Amino acid sequence: VLTALAITTATGTEEAIKYTLWSRQCKLAKTLKRTSEAAAAQLESARENIRKLSESAKKLEIYVLAKPSSTGAGAATALTFAASLEAAAQKQRLNRITDKAIKAVGYGHAAAAFITGFYQLLASNGNAGTAYCLANNLDSNNGAGDLATLGCSATDESDFTSGPGPDADELTDKGFASQSEITTGDGKGPANKCGFLKRTASPQNSAGFYNSRPENDIGLAHGLIQLAADNDPTAPALTELSTKGADGKLSFWYKTHSAVKAANDETTITIDDDEQKRLKDLATGAQIEEALKIVLAGKNNTKPEDLKGKIEDAKVAYFGKNNDKIDSLWADLKATKVIETGAGTDKTTNLGEITDEAELQKILAYYTAQTQETFKMITKKITKLETELADQKGKSPEAECNKITEEPKCSEDKICSWHKEVKNGEKNCKFNSTKAKEKGVTVTQTQTGGTETTTDKCKDKKKDDCKSPDCKWEGETCKDSSILATKKFALSVVSAAFVSLLL
Structure with missing residues (x-):
């Protein structure tokens, strides 16, 4: 009997998992689920940056169309292009961080699910404190009540709202700082509490996990828990994952870390909410030089690469030495009256007060169409004016005299005289203002830029x-x-x- 009791005591240890092991792995799950919070924050920020830049570009363009002869029109044109270029750069950034975010969230939540699912299974294996598989922080009682608080909880809607993301102290360049190796014996908690983590040579007819698992077998919680012996859980180190890409057991955690780190390393960029400061930031930003080159090239009808002079001089001319000209530009822009598209063209509002993107787009379309129509009308007027000027030149006294090709007829005319010696290409019969005056004839002689009379x-x-x-x-x-x-x-x-x- 004593021998039987001794055998029972020796083999019936059934330790729970020590708090140090399971609690930190649940904290890792919490860290990994924060990838979606970080992704939400980054994507929201990028979209908002694009919206702000688009708003500024539209307002500047409307201002130029509404007040093309204003002092700040040239600067506004350059800033419009700079805002558009920066918006394009932000869209490229949005594409990049979206790709990284999708990968990070996918790996992060999958990894968290492996951890959470395993420990929720163990947490369910208890009976009012007598039996449990997860020890508390004193390793003296059931710690399953702390499971959700520590991070082993189901994914929730709150995981997809903007948040700070993984802790920088936990997420290092090489791995997860808190996940050092736990070797044999160090993962054991209180004895006689959990009979779940057994090993057996015949799992087909005995309780327990197969004790001759292949070397490349991943193990429990997708490789985070290994059984060195019965009720002897160990955990691999995740502090150095940079060399584990080809590791059969840890390659998933290598990929998880790489994806999460890449997304987390994206720098957050915030475009200023203050529109006046936003314009000043554009005037000193990375896009302004290219914008100025394009605008100046168009203004001078040349190629950007053929521009002469210093771009810094152009900056001062447009924006002032300390961007002080932007203050007056913004003051004029925000006070500019523009139509209210929903209220008819007789009602106006201040351009600076409009924040609705759709309304700005409508106003921009209105002034663009108006400018196009005006261009057509003025083109016709200019063509007509050029025709009238050409007609006047064709009917001038000089032109009338030039039509006469015979000397007698030319000499008989009251305003013409015959010239025997003329230069090549000139007419012999020319207008004579003195003769016309003597004959008492008042005529108009067309000159370049205007007319003058012989009297x-x-x-x-x-x-x-x-x-x-x-x-x-x-x-x-x-x-x-x-x-x-x-x-x-x-x-x-x-x-x-x-x-x-x-x-």
Whole structure:
């Protein structure tokens, strides 16, 4: 009988898993589930950055279309392009972090599930404290009540909201800092509590795990728990995983660490919420030089690579030495009145107050279409003006005289004279303003940029006698004020045409 009791005592240890082992693996599960929180934060930040940049680009573009002749229009055009370039860069970044996030969340939650599932199974193997497989922090009682708090819990909606992500102290360059190796004997908790972790040579007719498992067998919790003997759980080190890519037992944890670390290493970039500061950041950002080169090349009708001068000088000219010109640009932009697309073109609102992206897009489309239509109209006006000027030139006295090819007929005309010796390409019959004046004929002679009459009463006057309202001294001659007015009018017509084109 004593021998039988001795045998029972020797073989019936049935230790629970020590708190040190299982608690830290549940904490690892908690760390790995945070990959989705980090992914949510990164993706949300990237999307918000793109939204902010898109908002700024649209407002700047609307401002240029609505007020093309404003002092800040050139700077606004450059900033529009810089914002668009930065938005494109942020979209590329979003694609990159999305790929990394998908991989990290997939591996992270799969790994957490391996750990959680195993320990939830062990937690269910108890009977009111007499039997349990997970020891508490004193290794004196059932610790299963701490399972969820430590991290071994089912995935929840809260795991997919923005959060801080894995702890940097836990997630190192090579592995998981807290997951050092636990060797034989160090994973045993209180005895006579859990008969689950047994080994047997004949699992087909005896309780327990097969004691002759192949060397490359992964083991429990996807390799995190091995049985050195009955009720003797051990754990491999996860602190150095950089060389475990081809390890049959730990390659999954190598891939998990690599994916989680790659996603976690992505730097968070935040575009300023303050729109005025945002414009200043764009003026000093990575995209502004390319933006200025493109804008200046277009303005000068040349290639960006052919631009001369320093780009820093252009920055100062557009934005000021300390970006102080952006202050006035923003003040003008936010006070610019633009249409309310849902209320008709007679109602306006301040551009700076609009935050709805769809409304900004509608307003931009409206002013773009308006500019295109105005361009068509002004093109027609300019074409008509050019035709009229050409017609006037064709009907000028000089042109009329040039049409006469016979000397007698030319000499008989009251405003023409025949020239026997002329340069190659010139006409013999030419307009003679003196003859026309003597004959009392008042005609208009078309000149470049305006007209002058042969009865100009001011042309022979000296400077002191050249007085308003009929005459005005210009350069070295006295000219008829009506001629100057005609020239100014012609220039104003052309100028107005181009200004209205931009408006």
